[in-house]
Amino acid sequence: MSAQLTANKAVSFSQCKLLYTNAAQLPQVECLQALVSQHGLSLSLSAELITVKLNQKNRELLSAESTQPILLLNDKNKLSWLSGGLSVAPEWDKLQRRVVSAGRKTELLLQAAKIAADSHVIDATAGFGHDSLILASTGARVTMLEQQPLIALLLLEEQQRMSMQPNWQKLMSRLHIINTDALSYFMNVQNMTALDATDDIDVVYLDPMFPEDSYQDSKTGKGAKVGKHMQALHHLASPPTLAQEQQLLQNAQALVSSNVNDSIDVNGDGDKIKHQGRVIVKRPQHAPLLANETPDDSWQNGAVRFDGYFV
Ligand SMILES: C[S@@+](CC[C@H](N)C(=O)[O-])C[C@H]1O[C@@H](n2cnc3c(N)ncnc32)[C@H](O)[C@@H]1O
Known part of the structure; x- marks a missing residue:
C-alpha cells in the first residue's frame, strides 16, 4: 500500500543547504543523503562544512544571507532547521x-x-x-x-x-x-x-x-x-x-x-x-x-x- 502512496509528491526539487561543523560528521551527512533518496524526498541537499562559531549572531547572519533553507548538523550531531536565526527540530x-x-x-x-x-x-x-x-x-x-x-x-x-x-x-x-x-x-x-x-x-x-x-x-x-x-x-x-x-x-x-x-x-x-x-x-x-x-x-x-x- 505504501509504495503506491509514497509516489505522490511535489514534482519540483527544493534546494537546501546542509551545514555541518566538523569533518568527522561526513558519515552523518551521507546518512542524511541516503534518507533523502530512500524516501524519494524532493530535496537536493548541498553539504557545506562551516567554520564560524554558531552563536546567535552568526545563526541570524547565516539565515539572512541564504536564499535557500538551511539545515544544520550541530557539534552534537543534532539536525535542525535554521529558520530566521532560530534552530527548530522535532524534540x-x-x-x-x-x-x-x-x-x-x-x-x-x-x-x-x-x-x-x-x-x-x-x-x-x-x-x-x-x-x-x-x-x-x-x-x-x-x-x-x-x-x-x-x-x-x-x-x-x-x-x-x-x-x-x-x-x-x-x-x-x-x-x-x-x-x-x-x-x-x-x-x-x-x-x-x-x-x-x-x-x-x-x-x-x-x-x-x-x-x-x-x-x-x-x-x-x-x-x-x-x-x-x-x-x-x-x-x-x-x-x-x-x-x-x-x-x-x-x-x-x-x-x-x-x-x-x-x-x-x-x-x-x-x-x-x-x-x-x-x-x-x-x-x-x-x-x-x-x-x-x-x-x-x-x-x-x-x-x-x-x-x-x-x-
Ligand atoms: C500546524 S502544523 C502541525 C503540527 C503538528 N500537529 C505537531 O504536533 O507538530 C501543520 C503541518 O502540516 C503540514 N501540512 C499542511 N497541509 C498539509 C497537507 N495537505 N498534507 C500534508 N501536510 C500538510 C504543514 O507542512 C505543517 O508541517
Whole structure:
C-alpha cells in the first residue's frame, strides 16, 4: 500500500543547504543523503562544512544571507532547521514524560480521539510530529503525512535517532512517515479496491496551519502565544483556503466512514465495543471552525480546541 502512496509528491526539487561543523560528521551527512533518496524526498541537499562559531549572531547572519533553507548538523550531531536565526527540530525526547503518562485524563487529544492499542490513526498534517507521538503512546499505529520534504526529512532523521534508544524503539516502530500531500493520499486510499485495502483507518487527525492572527481572541487578546516551531512553519506552509479545508474534512470523513471497524477494545480492558470512526481537528481555542463545519463534539482548554466529527 505504501509504495503506491509514497509516489505522490511535489514534482519540483527544493534546494537546501546542509551545514555541518566538523569533518568527522561526513558519515552523518551521507546518512542524511541516503534518507533523502530512500524516501524519494524532493530535496537536493548541498553539504557545506562551516567554520564560524554558531552563536546567535552568526545563526541570524547565516539565515539572512541564504536564499535557500538551511539545515544544520550541530557539534552534537543534532539536525535542525535554521529558520530566521532560530534552530527548530522535532524534540521527541523532551516529550518523554508526557508520552509515558499520556492517557485520557492527561491528554485532551486522547479524550477526543478515543483510540485503542489496535487502532490505526492517520496524522494528516504531521509537522514536527509532537501530536503523533501522543497518539502513538496509546499503542496505536500512526501514519504521519507531511507535505514539506524538509520537515519530512527532520521527522525521518528524528525517528532514526530515537530508534537507537531501547526505551523508544517500540513506539518508533509504530510510526510510518510519508512525505505527501494529505489530499492526494486520501484520494489514493479511496481509489484502492477493497481487495487492495489491507488496513482500516480508525481516526484521521488534522492540524492544518491557521492564520497567524487566529491564535488569540481578536477582542480580548486571550489565547496561546505562537511557539517557535509554529513561527518557523509559517515561513514554509500556508493555511488552507476554505475550499481546501472543505476537501480535507470531506475526504478525511470519507476515509474513516469507509473503514469503520466493527469492534475494538477502546478502553483497553478487553471489552470490545463498536468503534466510531472519527476525524479530529485541532484549532487554537478561538479560531473559526474548519470549513465552517459544526463538529459533533469539542474538547478545549485555555489554549487549544479539538473538534470531533464522527461517522
Ligand atoms: C500546524 S502544523 C502541525 C503540527 C503538528 N500537529 C505537531 O504536533 O507538530 C501543520 C503541518 O502540516 C503540514 N501540512 C499542511 N497541509 C498539509 C497537507 N495537505 N498534507 C500534508 N501536510 C500538510 C504543514 O507542512 C505543517 O508541517
